Amino acid sequence: MKNNKYILGIDGGGSNTRGVIFNQKGQILVELKAKGSNLYVYKENGVKTIIDLVKKLAKKANIDISEISALGFGLSGISDIHSRELLLKELDKLNLSKNSLILSDTESAYQLLCPTGRGILLSIGTGIVCLAKDKDGKIFKVAGNGHDKGDIGSGYWIGKKIINKILFNQELIAVSDDIVEIHNCIKKVYNISDINFLQDELTNNSDLVFNTARLSEDIINLAENGNDIALSVIQEGTRHIGDYIIYLVSEMNFSKENIIIAGNGSIIKNNFFRSLLVDSLRFEFKIINWIFSDISCSVSSGVLAAQGKNINISINDIINAKN
Numbered sequence: 001m002k003n004n005k006y007i008l009g010i011d012g013g014g015s016n017t018r019g020v021i022f023n024q025k026g027q028i029l030v031e032l033k034a035k036g037s038n039l040y041v042y043k044e045n046g047v048k049t050i051i052d053l054v055k056k057l058a059k060k061a062n063i064d065i066s067e068i069s070a071l072g073f074g075l076s077g078i079s080d081i082h083s084r085e086l087l088l089k090e091l092d093k094l095n096l097s098k099n100s101l102i103l104s105d106t107e108s109a110y111q112l113l114c115p116t117g118r119g120i121l122l123s124i125g126t127g128i129v130c131l132a133k134d135k136d137g138k139i140f141k142v143a144g145n146g147h148d149k150g151d152i153g154s155g156y157w158i159g160k161k162i163i164n165k166i167l168f169n170q171e172l173i174a175v176s177d178d179i180v181e182i183h184n185c186i187k188k189v190y191n192i193s194d195i196n197f198l199q200d201e202l203t204n205n206s207d208l209v210f211n212t213a214r215l216s217e218d219i220i221n222l223a224e225n226g227n228d229i230a231l232s233v234i235q236e237g238t239r240h241i242g243d244y245i246i247y248l249v250s251e252m253n254f255s256k257e258n259i260i261i262a263g264n265g266s267i268i269k270n271n272f273f274r275s276l277l278v279d280s281l282r283f284e285f286k287i288i289n290w291i292f293s294d295i296s297c298s299v300s301s302g303v304l305a306a307q308g309k310n311i312n313i314s315i316n317d318i319i320n321a322k323n
Helices: 039-060 081-093 105-113 155-168 177-190 195-204 208-224 228-252 271-281 297-308 315-322
Strands: 006-012 016-023 028-035 068-075 100-104 119-124 128-133 139-143 258-264 287-291
Touching: 006 039, 006 105, 006 297, 016 039, 016 297, 028 039, 028 315, 039 068, 039 081, 068 081, 068 105, 068 297, 081 100, 100 105, 100 297, 105 119, 105 128, 105 258, 105 297, 119 228, 128 228, 139 228, 155 177, 155 195, 155 208, 155 228, 177 195, 177 208, 177 228, 195 208, 208 228, 208 271, 228 258, 228 271, 271 287, 297 315
Parallel strands: 006 068, 068 100, 119 258, 258 287
Antiparallel strands: 006 016, 016 028, 119 128, 128 139
């Protein structure tokens, strides 16, 4: 085992952070999950979550951190220069920065789901981004500006949109079962006994982004079960996402006969949400093919870091080692 090379990968999103250690043969040794670590949202706390996860992964794998040959960090919010620099300083304290690759979580997902370097990636979780590359590697991107910068259709956007609708229509609670259902979801997610306490939560809750995005799962379920208010929000979101895709297809000059979309993130993997998105595109494209992966993007982050250190490993090696 002393000849083993250990590779660590991190996929840091707004709601969850996943980490993995595998060896040069593609054998996954440990996997762990932590809370969200978006650098733009969580700042120093996000950095702490990432560093703590690195230490926990090494401990669970029963190796010393110094034995890790390559570390890949696919992180949301890396446009926050201060937090990124802080992460590099923390990695330097552990003598890990020289073996580390820091990239966006979108880049990591694209490598996993579009390994040929072509195609459309649609990633929807707490945030949203729609991205494609041309044959020369030029990137075309729609959305991905941040949860608070106008991106439409993300988990955070869904939660915020539904909260605004409810606060604006409070007086209808006595006559609307739909509003009562949404009230109950909000109270559960924010752990409040009365909807009147919501405004304080929106002002003072340190987990505001996480909880608002988490609300989206319940809203999608309500929409599927006939809640018209929830359905209107989800339909609005999927129409805008459809526009993102149409724009990219046009920019890339892709054929409209048969398009392939790689999906990443919990929301786009929801069958009902995706069916509404397909409905919004039915007049534009004849056939839409979806690609998903059961392998975490944390693996992709690690593979990219390993390749940068001339360790010959690929995603296929991971897949073959699991089978």
